[in-house]
Amino acid sequence: MKNKLIVMAIVTCLVSCGGSRKEVYKDPEAPVKERVEDLLGRMTLEEKVGQMNQFVGLEHIKANSAVMTEEELKNNTANAFYPGITDKEVAAWTEQGLIGSFLHVLTIEEANYLQSLAMKSRLQIPIIFGIDAIHGNANAPGNTVYPTNINLACSFDTLMAYRIARETAKEMRAMNMHWTFNPNVEVARDARWGRVGETFGEDPYLVTRMGVQSVKGYQGSLDSKEDVLACIKHFVGGSEPINGTNGSPADLSERTLREVFFPPFEAGVKAGAMSLMTAHNELNGVPCHSNEWLMADVLRGEWNFPGFVVSDWGSVGEIAKHRMAKDNKDAGRLAAIAGCDMDMHSMTYAKHLVDLVNEGEVDIALIDDAVRRILTKKFELGLFDDPYCYNNRAKEIEDKKIVTANRKIAREAGSSSIVLLKNESALPIAATARRIALVGPLNKAHKDMLGNWSALGKAEDVITVYDGLRAALPHAEITYIEGYDLETNELKVLPKLTGYDVIIVSVGERAMDSGEAKSKVDINVDANQQRMVKEIKEATQKPVITLVMGGRPLIFSQMEPYTDAILFTWWLGTEAGNAIADVLTGKYNPSAKLPMTFPRNVGQCPLYYNHKSTGRAWAPNNPWVSGYMDESVLPAYAFGYGLSYTTFDIAAPALIKQQYKSGEYIILTTMVKNTGSYSGKETIQLYLQDVVSSLTRPVLELCGIKQVELAPGEIEEVKFILSTEELGFFNAEKKFVTEPGEFKLFVGNSSDNLKAVSFELIEK
Ligand code: BGC
Numbered sequence: 001m002k003n004k005l006i007v008m009a010i011v012t013c014l015v016s017c018g019g020s021r022k023e024v025y026k027d028p029e030a031p032v033k034e035r036v037e038d039l040l041g042r043m044t045l046e047e048k049v050g051q052m053n054q055f056v057g058l059e060h061i062k063a064n065s066a067v068m069t070e071e072e073l074k075n076n077t078a079n080a081f082y083p084g085i086t087d088k089e090v091a092a093w094t095e096q097g098l099i100g101s102f103l104h105v106l107t108i109e110e111a112n113y114l115q116s117l118a119m120k121s122r123l124q125i126p127i128i129f130g131i132d133a134i135h136g137n138a139n140a141p142g143n144t145v146y147p148t149n150i151n152l153a154c155s156f157d158t159l160m161a162y163r164i165a166r167e168t169a170k171e172m173r174a175m176n177m178h179w180t181f182n183p184n185v186e187v188a189r190d191a192r193w194g195r196v197g198e199t200f201g202e203d204p205y206l207v208t209r210m211g212v213q214s215v216k217g218y219q220g221s222l223d224s225k226e227d228v229l230a231c232i233k234h235f236v237g238g239s240e241p242i243n244g245t246n247g248s249p250a251d252l253s254e255r256t257l258r259e260v261f262f263p264p265f266e267a268g269v270k271a272g273a274m275s276l277m278t279a280h281n282e283l284n285g286v287p288c289h290s291n292e293w294l295m296a297d298v299l300r301g302e303w304n305f306p307g308f309v310v311s312d313w314g315s316v317g318e319i320a321k322h323r324m325a326k327d328n329k330d331a332g333r334l335a336a337i338a339g340c341d342m343d344m345h346s347m348t349y350a351k352h353l354v355d356l357v358n359e360g361e362v363d364i365a366l367i368d369d370a371v372r373r374i375l376t377k378k379f380e381l382g383l384f385d386d387p388y389c390y391n392n393r394a395k396e397i398e399d400k401k402i403v404t405a406n407r408k409i410a411r412e413a414g415s416s417s418i419v420l421l422k423n424e425s426a427l428p429i430a431a432t433a434r435r436i437a438l439v440g441p442l443n444k445a446h447k448d449m450l451g452n453w454s455a456l457g458k459a460e461d462v463i464t465v466y467d468g469l470r471a472a473l474p475h476a477e478i479t480y481i482e483g484y485d486l487e488t489n490e491l492k493v494l495p496k497l498t499g500y501d502v503i504i505v506s507v508g509e510r511a512m513d514s515g516e517a518k519s520k521v522d523i524n525v526d527a528n529q530q531r532m533v534k535e536i537k538e539a540t541q542k543p544v545i546t547l548v549m550g551g552r553p554l555i556f557s558q559m560e561p562y563t564d565a566i567l568f569t570w571w572l573g574t575e576a577g578n579a580i581a582d583v584l585t586g587k588y589n590p591s592a593k594l595p596m597t598f599p600r601n602v603g604q605c606p607l608y609y610n611h612k613s614t615g616r617a618w619a620p621n622n623p624w625v626s627g628y629m630d631e632s633v634l635p636a637y638a639f640g641y642g643l644s645y646t647t648f649d650i651a652a653p654a655l656i657k658q659q660y661k662s663g664e665y666i667i668l669t670t671m672v673k674n675t676g677s678y679s680g681k682e683t684i685q686l687y688l689q690d691v692v693s694s695l696t697r698p699v700l701e702l703c704g705i706k707q708v709e710l711a712p713g714e715i716e717e718v719k720f721i722l723s724t725e726e727l728g729f730f731n732a733e734k735k736f737v738t739e740p741g742e743f744k745l746f747v748g749n750s751s752d753n754l755k756a757v758s759f760e761l762i763e764k
Contacts, residue, residue, distance in 0.1 A: 025384065032379045036372055042123060045364070048371045049353045050093075051100035054130065054310065054344045057114065060104040061087040082347060097121030098350070100374060101342060103130045103181075106140045106456060108389055111176035115387040126387035128378055130231070130310070130344075133168050133180040134198055135573060136410075138454035143171045144406040145450045145457040145573035148551065149184060149210070151417035153200035153595035154570070154642070156683045156705055158213040160413050165217025167406045169228045174402075176389035178381050179229040180218055181277060181310075185211035185264035186234060190606040191599060192244030194518030197451065197551030197570065199239065201595025202608045202639065205702040208264040212271040219272055222380050229377060232268035233277035234312055235294060236261050240606060245519045247280040255695070257283075258730045260610075266303050274307035274377055278340060280315050287322040289315045290331070295339035308341040308373040317346035328352065336362045341370035407575055414572040414579025415588035416681075420643040426502070426543040426564035428586025428645060429473075433501040436476050438466055439483040439494070439536065440506035440529075442549050448486075451551060451571025452515035461574050465506060465547065468577025472585050486510055489526040497540050504584070505533050505563070506547040507556070511571055514551025523554050523602050530559035537562035547580065553598040557636060568594075586645060591681035591707075593642035593750070600636040603628070609639035609751040610698040638752035640685050640702075646676030646712065650684060653747045653757045660761055662738055666722045668757065670747050674710035681709045682749055686720045688727065691742040691758075697729055700751060720747075724761060 024030050025039035040048075064081050065073060074084050082090070093099050094117040105111050111129055118127045135151075137143040146152075146164045165183075172180060187207050188199040200210040211232065220227035236257065237250030252261065265276070276299065278288040288294060289311050299305045319331035332348040333356050343349040356362040378384060420427070429436070442448060444466050446459035463471075466480050483505070484491050497503055507529040513520075524530075525548065537544045546563040548556060551571060560566070567590070572579050582588040599607045627633045651671040660666055672684060686704030690697045704720040722745075728738040740761045748754035 028385045032376060035379050035384070036375045039123065039125070039375060040368060040372060043371070045354055045357055045367070047097050047123065047125075048367050049349055050098035051125065051371045051374050052342050052353065052367070053099050053347070053350045054101040054103055054342050055082075055090055055099050056345060057102050057105035057110055058087045058091055059106065059110050061090060091117055094118055094127070095120045097123055097125055099127070100125065101128045101130060103344065105129050105131070105177075108175040112388050112390075115176070119387065125375070126378060126383035128179055128374070128381070128383065129177045130179040130181060131172065131177045132182070132453050133172055133177070134182045134184070134453035135451065136164070136168050136454075136457075137171045137175070137177065137180075138450060138457040138573075140175060140177070141456040141458065142403070143457075144403050144410055145454050145461075146410045147414050147417050147572045147579075148197050148451045148570055149182075149200055150197045150551070150595060151570045151572060152413065153206060153210055154419050154592035155413065155416040156206065156593055156595075156707065157416060158209045160416065161210045162213040162217040163409055164413060165214040165230075166220070167402075167409060169218045169220065170226045171402065171406070172228050173225050174389065177228065178383065179231065179275065181231045181233060182218070183211045183214035183230065183232060183268075184234070185232050185268055186236070186239035187260050187264065188596065189240040189608050190244050191523055191553040191596065192519050192521065192602065192605050193239065193241055194246060194514050194520070194552070195239070195516055196553070196596065197514050198453070202597060203595065203610065203702050204260050204263045206595055206705070208267045209705070211264045211268050215268050215271045215273045219274065222272075222274065223382075225382065227381070229275050229381070230268075230273045231275040231277050231310065232265055232273045234279035235265055235276055235288060235299070236279055237283045237288070238279045238281040241281070241519070244521070244605065246517050249282045251284055254734060255730045258734070262298070269299070269303045269305045275310055276305065276307065277310050277312055278315065280312050280318070282322055287315075287319045287324055289340055290319045290324060290334035290338045292338040300339065306373070308370065308377065309339060310342040311335065311340050311344045311346065313344050314346040316340060316343045316348040329356065332356060333361050336366055336370070341373055410573050411575035411578045411582070414575050415582040417570065417572070417592050418579065418583050418590055419568045419592040419594055420583075420590040421566040421568055421637055421641075422560070422563070423565045423643055423645070426545050427584065429502055429545075429584050433473070434476055435500045436469070436473070436478045437481055437497050437500045437503045438469065438478055439481045439503060439532070441482050441484065441486040442506035442508060442547070443504070444480060445486070448511040448549070449572055449574075449576035451511050451573065457574065463575055463577035465577045465580050468579070468581035469584065471578070472581035472587070483532055484529060489528045491528050491532055494532070494536070497536060497542070500540070500542055502543045502545060503536055503540060504545045504547065505536060506549060507533065507559070508549035508554060509551065511551065518551075520552075521602065523552060523599075525554050525556040525559070527558065530556060533559035534562040545584070553596050555598070555600060555602065555636065557600055586678070589645045589678050589680040590642065591644060591683065593640050593683050594637055595639070597635045597639045598637040600634070601631045603631065604633075604635070607635060610701055612696050613699050638750050640683075641750040641752065644676070644678070644680045644682065646674055646678040646680040648680070648682040648710070648749060649673045649675045650748055650755065652755045653745060655745075655757055655759055658759050660724055660759060661763075662724045662761065664724055666724065666745070666759065668720045668722070668745055668747070670718050671715055672708050672710065672718050673715040674712050677712050679709070679711045681707055683707050684718050684747060684749065685751070686722075687746040687751065687754060689744040689746070690727065690729070690739070691744060693729065693739055693741070694731055695729070700746065702751075727761060
């Protein structure tokens, strides 16, 4: 008995006196699992909860505090400020090991400084820095700003998504950033929603593929100093907001969730995404941040997600505002129990989680699990072995070598993501064009080209349309005319536009008019801007080319008849002007396709191609949906639509056989011919239709993408291989099944330009 007591005393001492035991967690050779468990065993409850807190950086707090009054400093929760708390306190907590993560840290110096504070803490647990590197690490200075996510989706080029994520990861690590809050894999179904430009559009298949490649690009194999954690977000449902506004409550059936909104998240998890961000909105009556079904049952239970969940900005605290928690403490309890591992910015965990555990409201085992998940990633990223960043990479980036190489990628990604919506022989600009008028302030805009999430992208790094065109056409005389005021949209007096060979007009919204909290009830291009296009055409009768810029689908039917060509550019980043000039001059033959349906009237929203059929099939030209009294049901431009300077003929699809048993592969072929006079790239799209099913299914579902590059006259066979598994859907029992019966497959170059073939799925 005496011996037993002595052994127990030694064990107790080893646990509580931590330091005297071999510090396995500091041994780089030890397996990560052992390091995590060793460290966890040494941590106090306070230190554990510290790992679950994410704060904004000290400089961010200081900058915001500087412009606030005493009163605001005490009470204001806006602008990233913690009421009543100073940057000095946040620094002290870091030294005490009570903060595990920071966001909005924008310089390597600050990142290294915060790490040095963390290194003063008892256990020296490094900080993990998160940042919104959405299209390049553009919230921080000096990095390449790539085209936005929706641009990438237009290219339908998943390899490009991978390359950009890869390069972004390198640029991030060079400034000691470890974790990007991207990709946004929400399926965006409403053009009014301000955030569609951050997404890959409306189709689950395309979003899934873009998201998976982004995750792989960011993370690599998560074992080098060039890899960062990806964060798939926002889980889930906010991208079909009931009134178009950000964060509005989502009421979506489980079947819709599983068929439309979940697939990109599930695929992201399978691709290895190691963090996930929950959405601001509630889902079917439960805020996503306290949604146990989402985090525990689906994410961890069904998909075996091994990574950690971070809340969205302030949203743990907001559970009380949803009126599901009685106060802030209760909100923290619900979020922790539901499985939200890290509290971004709301300070709810920092204030209440220790008490909640001590009072028996939250099980310590839940805290241990959360901390285990966070620490595992810190170990895997190598932060324990070297928390600082002073490598040559940063220097190389400074020397612009990396940025120069990456700008080439940005230019390529840009030109392949500009969608040609109309072309009546106006493009490419004739080599003989000598006098070109460039009308509209967006032609000389810098910051706007960068799009949102680019707060510190440098305006002076941007190639404007004017710069790009001048470089591309050195012998042409290019005259810039402002045309209208970008802020007020008032028209300026136009000079007489005589003697020009071609007139290029830029219209659209400012970059700051789309993004988070930038939803709109009116997505028309401003009426004055559209009137200007009409007046220019009527006055000159010269070819008028319109560049439409924006972060969401826009409507421009008023000016459409008066313009000979339309290019929709979205926001192209630092290489905007070069990418646009490449397309205008034909150096790049446009190949992009719309990843979202463009409505003709905002009243049609939400409008997406993969809608259900209706029994009331009386609308003219469209057998599937009922109509409006005052507007066509058809979109202005369909999902998948986009022209080229050449033309392609896609032959009727052929199948090797007409009957398949489940488990077999369906092989479909079609011949694609370049029938025009330019070399070009075409995106062949494969869509599926289940002719009769036990529950209704969409009229069309994208299930294959192939890209071919053909010279004039060239023909290529394109082959799609589909497993019968891919024909499935969720039935009334919520089971994923394939039902025997007739199916149709469609191929074409737009969801409204398709040729069909049928086959039958038979019982085994
Ligand atoms: C956004 C997130 C973003 C976070 C941090 C939130 O408001 O919804 O997408 O990652 O802020 O900036």
